[in-house]
Amino acid sequence: MSNDLWGSPVVRSGLLYVTSFEVHALDVTSGRRHFKTREVAWSMAVTGGRVIASDGPSLYALDSTDGGDRWRVPAEGWIHALRAERGTVVTATRGGGVQAWEAANGERLWSIGGAQSDFETPDTGPVIEGGVVYVWGEGQVRALEARTGRELWRHHVGDAAATGGVPVRVRPGPEGTVHVAAGSRVLALDAADGSPRWHFDAPAAVLCPPTAVGGHSGSAGVYFADYLGTVYALDAADGEERWRIPTESRQSAEPVLVADGLVHLGSGSAMYTLDAVSGTPRWRFGAGGALVGSPVVADGRVHFGSEDRCLYTVDAVSGRLTWKLETGGAITGSPAAANGMVFACSADHCVYALDAARGTRISSAPAADG
Secondary structure (H helix, E strand, C coil): CCCEEEEEEEECCCEEEECEEEEEECCCCCCCCEEEEECCCEEEEEECCCCEEECCEEEEEECCCCCEEEEEEEECEEEEEEECCCCCCEECCCCEEEEECCCCCCCEEECCCCCCCCCHHHHHHHEEECCEEEECCCEEEEEEECCCCCCCEEECCCCCCCCCCCCCCEEEECCCCCEEEECCEEEEECCCCCCEEEEEEECCCCCCEEEECCCCCCCCCEEEEHHHHHHHCCCCCCCCCEEEEEECCCCCCCCCEEEEEEEEECCCCCCEEEECCCCCCEEEEECCCCCCEEEEEECCCEEEECCCCCCEEEEEECEEEEEECCCCCCCEEEEECCCCEEEEECCCEEEEEECCCCCCEEEEEECCCC
């Protein structure tokens, strides 16, 4: 039996975790498998020394080192999204349910209904950050205390007609602000009480969450792209437009990446890099197929994968190809970079570990049993 890879690799404490129906934990250096779960894992998070996963109707936890069982609990429905932070696990179930669980023992902390049920995918579930859970449903964004479920605030963003029939995206930002993409409108809300700070109306729907960069550097601001591939930079304080630059049609829900004064994003089959201050295009690198997932930037290099079966590494400033690796299938999910290495999963049922600078193969471990 052959399995397809789901999601992106996660690196924690010398181990690489990937999902290929099951969870596999591999040594980052040798690729030796430490353990594989017996159960199906449609979604996964690694936190606090535990792997938290769901097979759909139940939620379970394993020791992140040896895969030993820690706990298993039945869910209140089919889990389609899972996030974890600071000992709290948040799940979304079909039909608009949201639940919070204690990561240490699986105790249910709280549950609510009324969350969005139009888009039930891993990337449309609640967001947890800084001890707060953000939920969208019934035309409103709600902020809930992660441990108790107590509502902190809510803000009306409009029903499906008002938001253009696309998922609402919520992303907490720096300096006490939460940014929301709702249809073609991007909003900045006060993280303490949900009051609006500003809003910006784009001419086309925004499919990705906004990326906010704080501080006082020239690249501070809010960045996002609409589905036509136009990239925007707004002033973080008042939402005034600083610049907009067209790329190509973009269906990805991945946020744009801002690093070292540059904006990186995959649009169609190309990687685009723009100057964060002026929007001036720096370079465009075309692949042989649609780009997959989000790029990762480390040590002055941009790593990204494509449906053309290749993993690419280019210089972040010049866009010159450093190396590429052709695998036996389309790259799946986003790559991960750590400790001078880059990791990627392929539809050829393997996970690849490579030297990030040279592209030489350190390991190519089977991600699933045949």
